[in-house]
Amino acid sequence: MSNSKLYKGSLTTIILKLLNEHDKMYGYEITQHVKALTKGELKITEGALYPALHKLEAEGLLDVEVAKVDNRLRKYYKLTETGTKETVNKLEELAEYIKTMQALVNPKLA
Amino acid sequence: MSNSKLYKGSLTTIILKLLNEHDKMYGYEITQHVKALTKGELKITEGALYPALHKLEAEGLLDVEVAKVDNRLRKYYKLTETGTKETVNKLEELAEYIKTMQALVNPKLA
DNA sequence: TCTTATACATAAGAAAATTATGTATATATT
DNA sequence: AATATATACATAATTTTCTTATGTATAAGA
Structure with missing residues (x-):
């Protein structure tokens, strides 16, 4: 994923x-999108991505829809209602994380 | 450590x-300091902290010095020269992480 | 023909945490 | 005096999340 832990x-x-922005995406598309958005900084590996997608689906945050394009399989994922709510939570947690880490790393600005 | 992963x-x-700012600290002091700096948001658990300190020591990033205060044991940790250099790297990685995540989460500002 | 890209998947192992437990002393509360 | 909380360390079992390696299959490009 990156040299940084x-x-x-x-x-x-x-x-x-990403799914909140793009309505529906398939796994490979997500990896390419992340790579492009981060200019190669962040590469999502398949070994991390697919289990994560399956887990989110099992938890009811994503719905899946299988399609065949150019004779190749695609699994389109989209947010459920619960998934949309959870996205809000996760984004709040990220904002909170950044705030907290900045308080630790730059206490003078706190 | 927190509800957020x-x-x-x-x-x-x-x-x-923290050790870069405080010259030397002991484990329990670190937990209390983090709790105070983050207003209780972040609680470092002992099961995470002590193995982490031991690992950093084994890697040569920290030196340890045992002291007895009020008949109780304290292990003071301080950065080695290597540890000081690694601190710079880690802080750069954190800044980079935040930048990357903001590019993903807030692509309009990129 | 061989490599790269597209598209999925899983299994073994590593890393980093949580949760639970243990030891011991000092201080505050009932 | 007894009990709870705070201080101060530690480790072991388990869980979560990732990396690395491997596998299948089709399409496109060199």
Whole structure:
């Protein structure tokens, strides 16, 4: 994912946020999108992505819809109602995390 | 540590940064300091802290010095030269992480 | 023909945490 | 005096989340 360990725990937030913007996306599309948005900084590996998607689906945050494009399989994921609510929570948690870390790392500005 | 999973992977950064500011600290002091700085938002658990300190020591980033205060044991940790250099790296990684996540979460500002 | 890209998946192992438990002393409360 | 809380360390079992490696299959490009 990156040389930095800080990304541990943020994959779910990333997935939910992308799906919140794009209505529906398939796994490979997510990896390419993240790579482009971060200019190659962040590469989502398949070993991390697919289990994460399956888990979110099992938790009822995502719905899946299978499609065949160019004779190749695609699994389109989209947010459920619960997933949309959880996206809001995750984004709040991210904002809170950044705020907290900045308080620790830059206490003079607190 | 917190209800948010985002803190996973940031404990080392937090420890190094605090030691970079305070010259020497002992474990319990670190937990109290973090709790105070974050107004209770972030509680470092002992099960996470002590193994992390031992690992940093084993890696040569921290030196330890045992003291007895009020008949109780304290282990003071301080940065080695290598540890000081690594602190700079970790803080750069944190800044980079925040930048990357904001690009993902708030692409309009990118 | 061979490599790269697209598209999914899982399994073994590592890393970093949580949760639970243990030891011991000092101080505050009932 | 007894009990609870605070101080101060530690580790073990388990869980979560990731990396790395591997597998299947089609399409496109060199």
